[in-house]
Amino acid sequence: MKLMKSMLVFIIVAVIAASNAHFTAAQDKPFEGVTVELLTFTGPQVAEPLQRRAPDFAELTGAKVNITTVPNSDLYQTMLTDLATGTNSYDAFLFAPQWIVDFAVPGYIEDLTPYVENDSALEWDDIAPFFRDFSATFEGKVYSIPLDGDFHMVYYRSDVLAAAGLEPPRTWDDYLAVAAALNGTDMNGDGEGDYGSCISKARSQQSYWWIISIAAPYIQSKGTSQGAFFNTDNMEPLVNNPGFIRALEVYKETNKYGPPNELTANVGDTRSLFITGRCALTLDWGDIGSLAVDPEQSVVQDKVGSIVTPGSTEVLDWETGELVACDETTCPYAIDGVNYAPFASFGGWAGSVNAASDQKVKDAAYAFFSYMSQPAQANEDVTIGRTGYNPYRISQFENLDRWLENGFSEAAAIDYLGAIEASLNNPNMVLDLRIPQNQRYEQVSLDLVLSQFLAGEFNAEEAAQEIYDRWDEITEELGRDDQLNAYRATIGAE
């Protein structure tokens, strides 16, 4: 009966929504008196635009959106315990779309397909296919609305590199060479030496993804469906091999050219170091591009270049387990002999709706995410550095006006968007893990071992073995065949 009733309500709402496509902008406020409890992570980035636009949304629709934030390392557990125990204190979540599998399979989050189909204001087709597919869709159904597009990129100080006669790095070895050459150079004119490379390496933050960006070009060379995490034959973790060990060594060597507190720096710290002119190179998501043009914080306007994450001239031969030089057969997608593997790390923040909330609240929650993602709002937010949102809509790449309005020079905008597009269109792009409980593989195990490795508690071989053991243990616990099938399905392995 209850199901029938809720279905009936749903159909009525869907019909209303369909008959009045711009329902969020309707004259009368459709969600008067509705309160949506939204959970996301303690920014300030990412939560900022939600907090800023919630009053506008309330003005427009009458729905009040309360935003609760928890530390990044608590977000998954808070969501899971709230949903699984039926507490349901939250109606909407802005979270990592790679976790969708853990919430969609038990039916905790709402299938948003019918909502999206009846919402022309969202301009769903304008969202780049990758984000529509990877961030939003699971097993053919839409479960989340992307608000952010995420890729790792390398940023460099174009003025400093030019002055030193250096080219932007093409490989990770180049990266180390440039960092070494520029470390100690004064880059902000205060007379003190600055740093060659700044990478945030704090534990329990968002640092555990960098190593995948560094390791990917050594491991994955034969296209996205080859995968960079596990052997697609037997789910053996691809970490205990010369490619990953080389990546660990590169990662550790960047310590030498970084600030002394790099091991406890979070992304906010390294971003502020970079835009205050204290670093020559940094590895980050798309955020620095828009932060660097913010006149309030940045001293490096038009002095920043962005490139696809560096590649490698050697790749792992999966058969022999050795590193081999790149040629036409080993690296079919290589550019000038360098194998690039840009990493769609994390996938970008995306919004989902609690399936157990009242229909009216679900509608309001969906409407809020739709409002946030509609080009009118989103295309402005992605150009503002402090939002933490990066471009994910085709119109955001094609239309430079918004970028120019918000302080980008034309050259900077073309350079920045070009780097993201190059990553997005690379056939050897690396997809982040989407298998069940991927949070344990990455946020729990990988994060811990990397922090121990960087602190010198393990050498590279020991760290690789440690990650291998921990990942294998999780796979064993969850069922090797199930995990293997899930993994193969998520990367599209034949």
Place this chain on the structure above:
Amino acid sequence: MNAEQASNTLDARALQTTYRRLRSRLSQWVDRSPRIMFLLPAILIVLFLSVFPLIASIYLSFSRIRLVRGGYEITFVRYLNYRKLLKGTEERHFLGKYAEPSDFWKAVFVLLVIFAAYFVVYRFLKHLRHNRFNLIFIGITLLFSIGLAWLIPTTLTGQLLPGTLEIRELMGKYGNPPSLWRTTIFWSSIGLAAYYVIVQWINHAPINIFGFAFRVATVGFAATLLWLALITLNDDGLPGTLIVTFIFVFIGIFFQYTIGLGLALLVTQNLPGRRFFRVIFLLPMMITPIGIGFLFRMLTDTLNGPFSSIWRAAGWADFSWVNTPFGARAAIIIGDTWQWTPFAFIILLAALEGTSQDTIEAALVDGANRLQLFRYIILPQIIPVSTTVVLIRLIEGFKIIDMPQALTYGAPGTASESVTLQIYNSWRALDLGGSAALAYLLLVVSTFVAVVYVTIIRRSLLERFQ
């Protein structure tokens, strides 16, 4: 009245008597029992509240919990959670990375174990008359306990002395100790116990097999912990959270006690402003520990903290001392000491003010100097309180979490992570069974340390000074 009737009357009378007797019994019982009647529900509730969680969490530590729709699902996995901690993927995190210590430290270890065996086991037998037979017995006992104390840690950690390397290879990296070793340990403990009983019986001495076993086990356990510290705290090794917690507890308490005693002695002197300082010294204890963690995090930040300009002026701009393993541990010990010295201070102050003035004056009249006065007059009077202060801090200290969590997040790596922080982290990662198992191991260790402290160290300190 026929015979039948008579017997009926008798029966009725007997019945009545029984009834009367029963009633008086009942009334007596009711008179006596309200105490129980009223207390029992309360006791049951208390038992339920305190014992049920204990049993439930023991069960959890042998299970794996998964959140599923509508709640959670508990699977009994036997000892897997414990194996993961002691011989699995969490071994390095909890116990540390092992490396063979230098010969010097091995020698120190052997000497300490001999000392412990002498102190703990031999002194237990000191009532024995020193005839030749007993000397042989004592020698054998000491040898046995040293051997046992040696065997347990080395088999547990798989780190043996050179010359026994082939046995280590025999055992494999994560394999169980071979049956040879387990059998040796088992039979030598049985043999030792039997020997003890026989010899005590021949000598007409009291037999306390539990006390004897406890003492031998104490030496074995202490030797295990010591050996673990030696093989992890060297250049190639890496201490796990257990040893790091021991470092926090013992070094922290040492400083808290000595500084607290020093301050208390100062405040009892007739110095100007002592009332003011008495209040000031107490303040740190009143602040939330997590707040102190953040305060020290700010103070120790050499890049943006208040001392950064001094630090840069000294030419150390590219060096951050809290980002080194021992620097981070030192920072936590400093913060912890700052917070808990007042606790030792206030209790020792009360003890010092309660010392009898007569004996002090008498000693001064007899010409005792300040050192002698402290050693022979004051110290014996404050020893009971001192040992209690240390005991309370010992129990509290093992639970340290706020300081490492706020000050360093356990960084660099896991160098400053305490066991409780590890429990919290694995609980936060939804590994509820694993965190329960870890919490039980911590309970075992801290209970053991507290019991040994009370029964052996505290008692002998009191005997020595009183």
